[in-house]
Amino acid sequence: MPIDIANLPADIVCELFMQAASMDPPRYLGEYERRKRTEQKRTLGWIHLTHVCHGWRLIGLDLAPLWAALVTFFPSPSIADELLSRSRNCDLRLELHSLGARNLSEMKAWVLQHLDRASQLTVAVKVNQDFFQEKQLPTLRTLFVYHDYGRQTMIEIDAPGLKEVHLAESTVLFRSTMPHLTVLNTSHTYNTPVEMLDMLRCAPFLERLTIFHGARHWSGALPRTIVELQHLTLFDMHATDARTFLDLWEHLSVPPSVTVKIVTNNIPDVSFLLSSLHPQLSWSSYDSLIIFSSGFSLTYGEPDAAGDDEHVSGLKWLFASDRDLGLIALDLVEQLQLHLVVANIHHCELELPSILKELDRASGEPIALRSDVALRALAVALKNTTVLALQGFEPDPVLVRALAPRNSSTPFPKLRSLILGKHRWSWVYRNPWNPENKAIKTDWALIEATLTARRQARAPVQCLVLAGKWCIREPETQSWTSQWAQYSAQYLERDLVMEVKDERVLQAICNMCDDGDMPSLESWPGSDGEPASDEELASEVD
Numbered sequence: 001m002p003i004d005i006a007n008l009p010a011d012i013v014c015e016l017f018m019q020a021a022s023m024d025p026p027r028y029l030g031e032y033e034r035r036k037r038t039e040q041k042r043t044l045g046w047i048h049l050t051h052v053c054h055g056w057r058l059i060g061l062d063l064a065p066l067w068a069a070l071v072t073f074f075p076s077p078s079i080a081d082e083l084l085s086r087s088r089n090c091d092l093r094l095e096l097h098s099l100g101a102r103n104l105s106e107m108k109a110w111v112l113q114h115l116d117r118a119s120q121l122t123v124a125v126k127v128n129q130d131f132f133q134e135k136q137l138p139t140l141r142t143l144f145v146y147h148d149y150g151r152q153t154m155i156e157i158d159a160p161g162l163k164e165v166h167l168a169e170s171t172v173l174f175r176s177t178m179p180h181l182t183v184l185n186t187s188h189t190y191n192t193p194v195e196m197l198d199m200l201r202c203a204p205f206l207e208r209l210t211i212f213h214g215a216r217h218w219s220g221a222l223p224r225t226i227v228e229l230q231h232l233t234l235f236d237m238h239a240t241d242a243r244t245f246l247d248l249w250e251h252l253s254v255p256p257s258v259t260v261k262i263v264t265n266n267i268p269d270v271s272f273l274l275s276s277l278h279p280q281l282s283w284s285s286y287d288s289l290i291i292f293s294s295g296f297s298l299t300y301g302e303p304d305a306a307g308d309d310e311h312v313s314g315l316k317w318l319f320a321s322d323r324d325l326g327l328i329a330l331d332l333v334e335q336l337q338l339h340l341v342v343a344n345i346h347h348c349e350l351e352l353p354s355i356l357k358e359l360d361r362a363s364g365e366p367i368a369l370r371s372d373v374a375l376r377a378l379a380v381a382l383k384n385t386t387v388l389a390l391q392g393f394e395p396d397p398v399l400v401r402a403l404a405p406r407n408s409s410t411p412f413p414k415l416r417s418l419i420l421g422k423h424r425w426s427w428v429y430r431n432p433w434n435p436e437n438k439a440i441k442t443d444w445a446l447i448e449a450t451l452t453a454r455r456q457a458r459a460p461v462q463c464l465v466l467a468g469k470w471c472i473r474e475p476e477t478q479s480w481t482s483q484w485a486q487y488s489a490q491y492l493e494r495d496l497v498m499e500v501k502d503e504r505v506l507q508a509i510c511n512m513c514d515d516g517d518m519p520s521l522e523s524w525p526g527s528d529g530e531p532a533s534d535e536e537l538a539s540e541v542d
Contacts, residue, residue, distance in 0.1 A: 006053050013059050020046035021066045026073050064088040072096065077110045084114070091119035091139045098125050115140075123147065132157045145170040171195070174202040181205065182231075187212040192220035197251055200227045210236040213244055228253045236261040242268030242317075246276055256283050260313045267317055267324050270331035274339050280313060281339040288347040289340065289382075292391065293325060293354070294318070296332055298340070326355035326367065333374040337381045345382050348412075350399050351391035357398055375402040379411030388412055389419035389467070394442050404450045405457035415454075418461045421468035421480075421504065444487045451496040463499045464488060470504045477506070 008016075024045040050060035060066075068087035071080050072095045084092075096111045098104055104125060115121070115135050122144040123131070137159040146168040157174065164183040165172065171189055181203040191199065196218075200206065206229050232254045239245045242264040256279040274281065286298040297314030317328070329352060352371075359368040379402055390399050403411050403418075454460050466484050470477045488500040 006055055010059055013056055014063065017046060017049055017060055017063055017066060020049055021069070026070055061086060064090045069093045071114075072107065072111060075104075075107050077106050080107075080110055092117045093120040094118045095122040096125055096127075097122070120144075137162075142166075143172070144168075145172055174199060176202065178203050179205060182207040184208070185210040188214050193218045193222045193247070193251075194220060196248065197223060197225060197227050200229065200252070204228060205231045207231055208234045208236075210234075211248075212238045214240060215244070216240045217244060218247055222247055222251070226251055226253050230255055232258050234259045234261070238263040240265045242266060242273060246273065249276060254280075256280055257285070262315045264315075264317050267328050268315070270328055271335060273315070274335055278339050281336075282341055284341050284344055286313075286340065287344050288349075289336070289345050290314075290349040291329070291332060291336070292349075292351045293329065296336065325353040329353050329356060330367070330371060330374055333371075333378050337378055342381045343384050345385055347387045347389075348382055348385045349389040349391055350396075352396055352398060357396050359398075371398065372402070375399070376406070376409075376411060379403070380409050380413075383413055385412050386414050386416045387419065388415055388417070392421075395420050395447065397443050397446055400443070400446050400450050404453040405459065410454075410457055410459045413459050415459065415461060417463040417465055419465040419467050421466050421470075442483060444483065447487070448491065448494075448496065451491060452494075455496055461497050463501060464491060464497045465501045465503055467503045468505070469507055471507050473508075 024043075026043065026045040026047055028042050029040060046066070047060075050057045064087050067083050068090035071083040071087055071092055074080070074083075075097070092114060094111050094114065096107060108125075108127070112131075112135075115132075115137055117139060118137060119139050120142040121137075121140060124144075124146040126147055133156060135158065137157065138161065140157075140159040140162055142164040143157070143159070143162060144166045147170050156176075157172065160178075161180055162178055163180050164185075165181065166183075166185040167189045168187040169189065171191060182205060184199075184203060184206055185208075200209075209229070209232060229252055232252075235252075235254065235258055237245050237248075239262070242262070245262055245264070258280060260277060260280050262273075281298065285300045287301075288299045290297045290299075295314060295316035297312050299312045356367075356371050359365055359371065375398070388403075390396060403415075405411070451461055451464075466480075466488075470480070472478075484502065491497050492500060
């Protein structure tokens, strides 16, 4: 071993341990990783650093907070006792699960014995309804309960400092107010409406509420009551039916600034839904509107490039026929402007369902006429929009035509930048190119005619932008590059635009290039193998 490694200052080595613990904690391997690492079910992560040299080992063994975070990682009471001694007086992170456990009842007893020191508790096995009863949990801040064990009676938790609760296929209800609870996440937790509202009433300072509700409707009658959640900043709900969301929403009083994210499996009643969300949709801070083929979103400021922006409200539906998608898209285009402060929308992105793109407008189809009227009305209403992105690799002719002035009205009269492709701020920016598309069929003549009409109406587009993530392995990328170089140069020469920009992110490999055998999600391993003995577990942490 190099002598400079062994002689690093202790504070530097401590920092290395802390960073490693954050980035590479001990964990059980997913199924795909287990296939690659024969017979190995877990990785020790940062614990490997204690094997570098004697000096590093002494420093690592003395870092009590790191050991306190994994006292129950190895499902053995004797190993847990050893790690507990290394944790000294630190608050503990306790996990109760069946992975590799030879005697689950012994681990349950061990966890129960030390619950009073837990700052984070994860319960992923079936426990009795009195598991928390008569237990004082003064240090508990985060609770995870993951197990499908059917309906339970109300569980009382004496944890006044609890800040986060995450439930999956389990039911934990509170009898008393939780004054510090700010995060509640429930997944497949089928409370009755009364139970859900009672739980929310016990969390008056809740800031983030996430609900994944798989049932089609709430079970039981809806009470006549309103729960005040005036500190709520995020309400994120995935519901099989939009009515499930509305039934709960109608019983909540929340600030107009709350971020609302809704995903439904069916097509909602757009008019009723938008009316119910009017106080939130009309919040004056929203300055960006995105309408896509299966929903819409609103945001303010510059969204996070990682796509995890906290200030994106919106609606998305997962399953619908082409005709239903077309009709609801029209409903959105027609009605959204009634609920937004349209004067504040400076950035807009548009994408239509394929059925609206393929309508024969020359035949005078009523739905085609309705589509054109709705798009034009929205475009004229967005009078302060300066940036417009037409989503998709092939600019939609319907949307391009909607930009041309007609009679005395000019769509998007203050438009400065027109973006083609996948704009970097958009949700579709992260979607790869669809390999089923065989060729680019961009109507460059239509784009030129539209730019010409806007210049003649004294509302020219100043900047034309090509954006998005493009995989260089796709022939369409080369086709677009060639066409863009030709036509963008022509638009500049004819003074149709003042500037053209190619802001694409070119990728050598994209999601479509991944190995087809690689799973998209790693499966959490079950306890199908032979559990390790205490001696084998002990050898891993020595």
